[in-house]
Amino acid sequence: MPPATDLSTVTRPRTSLLLTPFEMADGEVRFIWTTFSADQIDLNFGNPEVLLRMVDVLLDYLQKGADYVRLDAVGYMWKTPGTRCIHLEKPHLLVKLFSAIANEVAPGTVIITENNMPHKDSVSYFGDGHDEAQMVYQFSLPPLVLHAIHLGSGRALSQWAGALEHGNGGTTFFNFLASHNGIGLNPTRGILSEVEIVALVRELALEGALMSDKNNPDGTTSPHEINVTYFDALNRRQDDDDATRLRRFLLAYAILLAFLGVPAIYIRSMLGSRNDYDGMKAADHNRAINRQKFDLKMIETALAGGDALRHAVYTQLSRLIQLRSPFIPTI
Numbered sequence: 001m002p003p004a005t006d007l008s009t010v011t012r013p014r015t016s017l018l019l020t021p022f023e024m025a026d027g028e029v030r031f032i033w034t035t036f037s038a039d040q041i042d043l044n045f046g047n048p049e050v051l052l053r054m055v056d057v058l059l060d061y062l063q064k065g066a067d068y069v070r071l072d073a074v075g076y077m078w079k080t081p082g083t084r085c086i087h088l089e090k091p092h093l094l095v096k097l098f099s100a101i102a103n104e105v106a107p108g109t110v111i112i113t114e115n116n117m118p119h120k121d122s123v124s125y126f127g128d129g130h131d132e133a134q135m136v137y138q139f140s141l142p143p144l145v146l147h148a149i150h151l152g153s154g155r156a157l158s159q160w161a162g163a164l165e166h167g168n169g170g171t172t173f174f175n176f177l178a179s180h181n182g183i184g185l186n187p188t189r190g191i192l193s194e195v196e197i198v199a200l201v202r203e204l205a206l207e208g209a210l211m212s213d214k215n216n217p218d219g220t221t222s223p224h225e226i227n228v229t230y231f232d233a234l235n236r237r238q239d240d241d242d243a244t245r246l247r248r249f250l251l252a253y254a255i256l257l258a259f260l261g262v263p264a265i266y267i268r269s270m271l272g273s274r275n276d277y278d279g280m281k282a283a284d285h286n287r288a289i290n291r292q293k294f295d296l297k298m299i300e301t302a303l304a305g306g307d308a309l310r311h312a313v314y315t316q317l318s319r320l321i322q323l324r325s326p327f328i329p330t331i
Contacts (some may be wrong), residue, residue: 001019001031001032001033001079001081002031003019003021003031005019005081006081006082007019007081007085008217008219009082009083009084009085009217010083010084010085010086010217011084011085011086011217012035012214012215012216013035013036013116013186013214013224014035014036014037014212014214014215014224015213015214015215015221016034016036016037016038017034017038018033018034018035019031019032019033019034020032020034020038020041033079035073035076036073042076042079043077044079045077045078045090045094046078051094055097055098055101058098058101058102059101059105062102062105062106062109066106066109067108067109067110068109068110068112068135069098069102069109069110069111069112070112070113070114071095071098071111071112071113071114071133072114073114073115073116074091074094074095074113074114074115074125075087075091075115075117075121076091077090077091077094078090078091078094084217086117087117087121087124092124092125092127092132095111095113095125095127095132095133096127096131096132098111099111099131099132099133099134100131110134110135111132111133111134111135112133112134112135112136112137112174113125113132113133113135113136113137114137115136115137115139116137116139116181116184116186116187116225117139117186117187118140118186118187118189118190119139119140119160119187119190119191120190122136122137122138122139122187123136123165126171129168129170129171130168130170133171134170134171134172135171135172135173135174135261135262136171136173136174137173137174137176138173138174138175138176138259138261139184139186139187140160140187140188140191141175141176141177141256141259142176142177142178142183142184142230143183143184143185143187143188143192143200143226144156144157144160144188144191144192145157145177145252145255145256146183146200146230146233146234146252147188147192147196147200149234149248149251149252150200150203150204150234156191156192156196157255160191161259161260164260166260172260172261172262173259173260173261173262174261174262174264175256175259175260175261175262175263175264176256176263176264176265176266177230177252177253177256177265177266177269178229178230178265178266178268178269178290179266180266180287180290180291181225181287182212182224182225182226182227182228182286182287182290183225183226183227183228183230183233184224184225185197185201185223185224185225185226186214186224197223198223200226201223201226204226204228204233207232207235207236207237208228208232208237208275209226209227209228209232209233209275210226210227210228210280210286210289211223211225211226211227211286212224212225212227212286212287227280227286227287227289227290228275228289228290229268229269229273229274229275229276229289229290230249230252230266230269230290231245231249231269231272231273231274231313232274232275234248234249234252235248235249242308242309242312245309246309246312246313246316249272249313249317250316250317250320253265253269253317253320254320257320257321257323257324258324263324265317265321268290268291268292269313269317270313270314270317271294271299271302271303271310271313271314272307272309272310272312272313272314273290273292275289275290276288276289276290276291276292277289279291279292279293
């Protein structure tokens with residue numbers, strides 16, 4: 001993309017450069033679209049060769065027996081300068097194409113779309129209930145559960161949950177509380193007020209959480225996500241009672257496991273991980289705070305009882321999952 005192109009209307013999840021200069025093999029410097037970061041170049045699905053290559057990737061996964069296929073950040077798949085470049089018609093057509101291919105080649109494959117966006121945008125990728133995704137990530141759940149426990153009130157969570165549509169039996173939600181990324185705040189907009197969002201951000205920052213911002217079309221920035229492990233997000237630094245910490249954590253995951261849809265639990269939550277400040281400093285980016293690297297023997301020792309908190313989280317969360325598993329729906 002020529003660097004002089006007016007891209008001021010583009011929706012961004014980051015504050016980094018949208019166009020990153022790269023030196024090509026012939027020495028020419030070209031400006032390449034990087035929605036997320038300089039090490040993650042966007043694909044041009046308007047190029048038929050790129051589209052066919054990605055269809056080959058999908059077919060390779062299906063041939064190897066993949067039952068679930070996650071389409072990452074689908075809303076950003078198509079660029080039209082002068083627009084927001086998100087949730088245009090073409091991303092929906094691409095999801096329909098990938099879903100149709102999967103249904104033809106491997107009937108029963110579940111297509112899951114990932115969109116760290118407000119709820120109405122995420123569920124739009126259900127299409128008509130048959131022609132796009134079978135599951136969508138439920139990004140509103142992590143911050144709303146966190147807000148409810150910190151506030152001591154489930155009002156906002158209950159009102160939002162009560163308004164959810166149950167689908168047609170062929171679609172459902174992919175529910176989670178933590179992932180390799182931060183806790184997104186965009187999905188709470190329209191559910192929580194901006195005052196409530198800022199209050200939650202400030203409270204968690206005081207407790208050691210980190211924040212990542214995003215650029216807005218008007219030139220301002222706003223909080224995009226909270227970078228913290230979900231275990232530490234629920235607790236206060238001055239707490240010295242692991243039993244209380246554990247009860248808060250199990251409360252949050254009991255809500256997850258009881259919620260409409262299919263629950264998913266991040267490995268670091270399953271293992272009771274705390275904020276990894278050393279790992280974050282070594283990687284030099286905030287998200288590494290919840291991406292701790294594990295040594296197998298250390299984990300085996302910890303889960304066998306060598307680390308009382310990890311052992312308690314793992315065993316008690318496992319019991320909750322066993323209670324839930326007979327009732328997990330198939331679609």
